[in-house]
Amino acid sequence: MWPLCHTRFVQWKRLGTIALSVSFAGTTLVACGESIPIPDAAAFCEELRNNRSAIVSGTISSELEMTTTLELYRRLDALAPLAVSQEWAVVLNAIETANTVVPGDQDGVQRVAAAAYQSEAAALAIAEWAMASCEVDLGPVTTLVPHDAPEPAKPVGAEN
Numbered sequence: 001m002w003p004l005c006h007t008r009f010v011q012w013k014r015l016g017t018i019a020l021s022v023s024f025a026g027t028t029l030v031a032c033g034e035s036i037p038i039p040d041a042a043a044f045c046e047e048l049r050n051n052r053s054a055i056v057s058g059t060i061s062s063e064l065e066m067t068t069t070l071e072l073y074r075r076l077d078a079l080a081p082l083a084v085s086q087e088w089a090v091v092l093n094a095i096e097t098a099n100t101v102v103p104g105d106q107d108g109v110q111r112v113a114a115a116a117y118q119s120e121a122a123a124l125a126i127a128e129w130a131m132a133s134c135e136v137d138l139g140p141v142t143t144l145v146p147h148d149a150p151e152p153a154k155p156v157g158a159e160n
Contacts, residue, residue: 041081045134048076056138066099084129087122094119 048055051072060066073092080088094115101108120143127138 039081039085040079041083041133044076044079044081045130045136047072047079048130048134048136048138051076052136052138060098070095070099083133084126087125087129090122091119091126 054069054072060069073088073095077085077088077092094112097115098112101112120141123141124143127141130136130138
């Protein structure tokens with residue numbers, strides 16, 4: 001019985017050593033690689049405060065400004081808290097879409113217009129959240145389509 005138990009013990013010990021080595025190697029690779037961004041509401045708010053004018057201005061007139069804007073919005077996307085992360089991703093997508101358009105390409109212009117329309121509600125939600133949670137005013141947010149909640153319908157014969 002002893003040799004069989006001893007053999008199994010040695011096998012388990014080897015498996016344990018291998019598992020520990022693989023785990024250590026995996027941890028080391030992750031630690032040496034790029035850090036994985038973690039949503040951080042405080043850091044997100046700080047970035048909004050520090051870059052408010054760049055976010056609100058909305059004027060991009062050169063390739064350098066587009067690159068800088070994309071970097072800022074991607075950094076904010078990585079930090080965006082769950083409360084607005086989906087909305088921020090929509091806004092980032094609109095800017096990335098705008099970056100792909102070739103002047104004069106009507107299909108590209110239409111893609112940018114569609115992305116802009118789709119991002120309006122998200123931009124409003126982000127502005128409201130930023131004001132309530134960060135005390136950062138990103139407004140006024142200009143939209144082409146009204147996004148106010150519609151008034152509920154009144155039953156026929158109800159008093160006005």
